[in-house]
Amino acid sequence: MASGQERILRRRIRSIDATKKITRAMELIAASRIVRAQARVRAARPYSDKVTAVIANLASAGGEADHPLLREPAEVTKVAYVAIAADRGLCGGYNNNVLRATERAIAADAAEGRDYELVLSGRKALGYFRFRNYRIAAGFEGFSDQPSYADAQQVAAAATELFENGCQRVMLAYTQFHSMGNQSVAIVPFMPLEVGEFDDADGAEDSGGGPEGGYEFEPEPAVILERLLPRYAEARLYSALLEASASEHAARQRAMKAATDNAEELKINLTRIMNRARQDAITTEIMEIVGGAEALAQTGGEVDLLSDTIEARTADLFRARE
Amino acid sequence: MQVELVSPEAVLFSGECSQVVTRTVDGDIAFLDHHAAFIGALDIGQTQLWASDGIVTLALNRGFVEVSNNVVTILSDAAYAADEIDVAAAQADLEAAQAAVAADADDDEAKAAVAWAETRIAVASAA
Secondary structure, eight states: OHHHHHHHHHHHHHHHHHHHHHHHHHHHHHHHHHHHHHHHHHHHHHHHHHHHHHHHHHHHTTOOOOOGGGOOOSSOOEEEEEEEOOSSOOSTTHHHHHHHHHHHHHHHHHHTTOEEEEEEESHHHHHHHHHTTOOOSEEEOSOSSSOOHHHHHHHHHHHHHHHHTTOSEEEEEEEEEEETTEEEEEEEEEESOOTHHHHHHHHHHHHTTOOTTOOEEESOHHHHHHHHHHHHHHHHHHHHHHHHHHHHHHHHHHHHHHHHHHHHHHHHHHHHHHHHHHHHHHHHHHHHHHHHHHHHHHTTOOHHHHHHHHHHHHHHHHHHHO | OEEEEEOSSOEEEEEEEEEEEEEETTEEEEEOTTOOOEEEEEOSEEEEEEETTEEEEEEEOSEEEEEETTEEEEEOSOEEEGGGOOHHHHHHHHHHHHHHHHHOTTOHHHHHHHHHHHHHHHHHHHO
């Protein structure tokens, strides 16, 4: 009876141990991927910085084109959301946080009479909104681990199309990566692009002795700007994808660390229960044998034979313990 | 002068060059030391960098160039050196694009694809 319980406990401990090994491996993998994702975030920075600086120079040179991507709407009746989540789960609240925030923003818009469109990145995002019967304009999956620039171009193209066809605003919902231990969900305006923000970025560049307004352009600034703005949108989306990916790995690492710690704790507790169960079984059995021997001794029977049996049984029991 | 070739995913080249030749949408242009400040949109074509260890020839699929303070920055989504080009793939792209142009002479995208494939093949065969 009691040994049956012991066996069940031992099986559970073994299964927890196996799970622990898996979560530990996932934790280590996620940790190494964060480092790589961070490197990619850094590698993407020169391009977007440079594009921003060039746009600022063009804008200050009077290249303020009436580009569709810059047009500030008179009235907003429809907002497109680009929500970036992961392809896989097992990363704590990462997916849910960003998707819930997006859903709340849509609800807030609906309260003000604005319609929505959705561009989703990540299998979990698609599943979430599909299950809740939202209208999904475009969905992308398969690259949340390691987004490439081509992936960003696809998503940006979908967002641009919505912006040019009925949506007056495009918002970007993703998880910003501040540091290993600090990430936060952000919903930031994406389109229309604001040239004002380029001027800020350019402040340092101009004072750095650059030939202010002294650039030669080929072709005219407006034409260059027109080509450059879509690139800028792509670069911004790309950096959002990369940050989201780094955040995903960080969230997964934390979740898997917690799972590993829990497994360890569970293992310790179960081992303690198992030891107690075994000790109980041993005690009961010895008591039974001693009780039996006592009964026989009173009748004046063969005590020697009995004490031999007791020794043999206890030896058995202690062997079983090893 | 300092030359930086930057793609969205990485800095592909960074170093000292004596001359840079590239092609804007208005035609070829060369930069020497202390060129005047310049911003241009690049067309599909070859770009050559006279680096200290020899001339580097690259196939560029559009992009932008900015010159200021003796620093030339080239921004491009796609820039390949000769040894990075898959000639067979470029050849296949070329044939597909030529077929598309033959079917529709106004297909600008296909024409760009022809130019891009030809540029890649030219860069790869020159090396």
